[in-house]
Structures are given as C-alpha cells and as structure tokens.
Amino acid sequence: MAETLPSIQRDDARCGQQPENVGVSRDNGFMIRRVTPAQARAAMRKAQQAVDKYNREVRQHNAAVKKAINDYNREVRSYNAKARAHNARVENQRRRLDQEVRRLNSRPASTTFVTYRSSVETLTRTYGAAEASLGSGSVSPAARELIDLGSEEAANSVYLLNAVDGDGAPEDDPSESELRSPSMQAELVAFGQDLVDRWTGALFSLSPSNPDAARHFCTSAREVLIAMLDQSAPDDAVAADEPDCDRTDRGVPTRRAKVRYLLRRKGIGDDSLEDLVEEDMDNVLTLFRAFNDGTHGHAGRFTITQLSALRIRVESAIGFIHTLCVS
DSSP states (O other), rough: OOOOOOOOOOOHHHHTTTSSSOEEETTTTTEEEEEOOOHHHHHHHHHHHHHHHHHHHHHHHHHHHHHHHHHHHHHHHHHHHHHHHHHHHHHHHHHHHHHHHHHHHTSOOOOSHHHHHHHHHHHHHHHHHHHHHHHHOOHHHHHHHHHHHHHHHHHHHHHHHHHHOOOOOOGGOOOHHHTTTTOOHHHGGGGGGGHHHHHHHHHHHHTTTTHHHHHHHHHHHHHHHHHEEEEHHHHHHHHHHEEEEOTTTSSSHHHHHHHHHHHTTOOOOOOOHOOOOOOOHHHHHHHHHHHSSSOOOOOSSOHHHHHHHHHHHHHHHHHHHHHOOOO
C-alpha cells in the first residue's frame, strides 16, 4: 500500500526576510537564482499543491484497493454460505433417502405397486453407483448438480412408495387447496405456456374426493415430461449429433439417445450419470403406468398424504429434467 507524503511546512520568518540582492550570482562556481519572497511563496504553493494532489491520489488508490478486497471477501463469504447451505441440503436428502429405504425394508413386501417397487429399488441402486463413481473424483459443476439432484429423486420415489403403502407423513399434509395450487411455473415456462397450462390442469385434478385424481394427474404429467425431453432433444438434432444412435422400432432416436445427447451438450460423458438420468425417467414413467393400469390394488381414491407424495415426486422429476435440458 502506498504511503502519503508529509506536507511541506513553510518558514514564514525566513520567507518574510528581504533578500540582499535580487538576480543571479555565482557562488563557488554554481549559478544561484535569487527570488523574491512572493516568488518563493508561489513556488511553495505549487509544490504543496503537487503534494496534496499526490496524497489525494494515494488515498483514492488505497480506498479502491480496500473496496476491491472487501467486495471480494463479501463474495467469498456469500459463496461459502451458499455452498454450505447446498451441501447441507444434499446431505439431508441423502439421510432422508437412507431413512426412507430403512422404512421400506422394515415392512414385508407389499403386493401392490410391485413393478413400481422394483423400479424404485433400481433407481436407488443406480444413484448409489453414480455417486460412488463421481463422488470421489473431480467432476464438472453440471455433473455435480445432476448427481446431487439424483439423491432427491431417489428419496422422493421411495417416500411415494412408503406413502401408498400407508407409511407416509400425514403431519406434513397440505390443505386441499395447497395440494392443487400452481407450481414449477418458472421451470416450465422455458418450454412454453402450453406446458405451464397442462401442469396447472394436472394439479387441479388432485383431490381426495376425485376417484380419478391420480389417473388424470398422471396422464397430464406424463405429457409434460415427455414434451420437455422431446423439445430439448428433437429427433433430427439427436440423429445429426450421433448418426449411429440407438433407435426405436419406428427408426427415431430412443429416449436414452436423447438423454445422452443432452448430457453431451452439457459437456458430460459419464456412463453412470447417463444410467441415473435414464433410470429416473423410467421410474417416473413406470409410476404413471402403475397409477393408470388399475392393478395397484386401491379402490381408486387416495388420501391427501398419498396424493401429496405423488405431486412431490413428479415436481422433483420436472426440476430434474429441467436441469438436464436447460443449458
């Protein structure tokens, strides 16, 4: 840091003396210019002004350096606070996943939602494999965001399975109006107002008194998720990016090919993360089929606890796919 210079102090007593001679003389071979007191005072004022200007610039420089350091430290503190909060949320989701799995395994296997249970177990294992594969190494922020969201996806899927088996958390139940209130609009508007409207309609169908609530909700929610994926990974774009991609019987790129395309667009080429995204999509689509095919063993009506768990599971899937699709 620069230091300020001391001001020059005038010696008024000496300045007030009249010189014996005004002019130029030689002393010991050097040219000595004699000045009047007025000229000396003017020279001193000029020198003082130069010193004042320098000191002023030094103070401005020091203030700017101090502000830059303070701004940087403030950004570091803000970043660290957000990072700690994020890490705490991720850790909480992992603990929640472990708790939900223990609750699920503490009961005898249910005869309802058998296919969905198998999908949930597969998703949980796939998340664990992806976390083990990526957790120990250096990964990109985009990959880390998806793997962290994967723990929430797995936890919500297990919680839904517990809820439909009657082991939910009714103390956290929303009111019926809250159950049907709009959500995820910021995520869905990126794909067009039509998807916002479809999702709003899906939520509006949720009511414990509506025997077709789950079926209507799942039908609309499935359309929303499929549209998000298809808009972000059009068949032509996927085929152009990877001509030898996997294709369906109709000759169009498979869902997995679209997932790979979207991950590659984010600079992610890890197979374990591709498996996680694919299993997550398969899990939520299996969920829709389970609620729609009439073989789940319920009379058709679901409690607020169960419908809320269903909503939470699909909301997290929308957020997950939005993160995958939006650069």
